[in-house]
Amino acid sequence: MQQTRRHILEILKEHKEATIDEIVSSLSDRIGKITAVTVRHHLEILRGDGLVAAPAVRRRSAPGRPQYVYTLTERATDFFPNNYQGLATGMLEQMKQQLPPVQVNQILEGVADAMADEAGIPDASIEVRLDHTVTYLTNQGYTATWQPTSEGPVLTISNCPYDHMSCQNPELCRMDEKLVRQLVGADPQRLTWQAQGDEACTYIFKQNHGEG
Secondary structure, eight states, X not given: OOHHHHHHXXXXXXXXXXXXXXXXXXXXXXXXXXXXXXHHHHHHHHHHTTSBOOOEEEOOSSSSSOEEEBOBOGGGGGGSOOOHXXXXXXXXXXXXXXXXXXXXXXXXXXXXXXXXXXHTOOSOOHHHHHHHHHHHHHHXXXXXXXXXXXXXXXXXXXXXXXXXXXXXXXXXXXXXXXXXHHHHTSOOEEEEOGGGTOSSEEEEOOOOTTOO
């Protein structure tokens, strides 16, 4: 990313919100003199990238012209370091050390149930449910697609958002399998498995004899 725009994102993260003039002042301290016109140009690019929200009016305690402030979008958080994976790994390891396996699985199954409820998949045909499942999983950081086959539809997940964790924690794979079952409303049969070296996790939903 262009360095000036990176600085603008950092300023907005630090201050939560800022006007054009405030951004100009902070940028000038970092990179030297810069104009409001230039800052507006960079902000428009960042808005186009979905990283900065549309300006909102800041409430004033005294009469005067309204001040417009800029803030980051949720998408912008991806540009800043975080340790979510480390935290999740540590929490899971502590659960496994301090709880019996059955309780760990119950907790993870509860997570799958909550995600399935959040998805709001309609009670419809398996094809419609798969369409909604793909959209939901993709929004959650997976990369999901599905295609029909002569034996039944196949769901492919080629990006696992916690890939490095699932290799050491097969409980997460079982959680994903339950999530898929809940979302699609049918029992999946695993065909391939990333944790075992395959390029993707694939599930087939075999049609019963006589189904079209």
